[in-house]
Amino acid sequence: MKRAFSVALGLGAGLLIGAYVIKRLDDAQRAVAPVNLAGQAGRAAGTLLERYREASADGRIAAAEREAELRSRFEVPSVRRALGG
DSSP: OHHHHHHHHHHHHHHHHHHHHHHHHHHHHHHTSHHHHHHHHHHHHHHHHHHHHHHHHHHHHHHHHHHHHHHHHHTOOOHHHHTTO
16 A cells, blocks of 8 residues: 555656646747747847937936036036027
């Protein structure tokens, strides 16, 4: 009786572990499918472009603030003021 229980327990554990390994392998195979890789690359490119746009906008704002600071410190008129506008 103990031997039959041990065999059944071993077979059950083996089946569970085998099913888990097969599921993980199948998930990994799907993850590297060309369609999924293309989708991941597209999302990454979109995210990168959005970060670039945000960084550019932040840079323009910082440059304008620094320019205004330097103009006021050295009493340099802006182009509009210099042209009478």
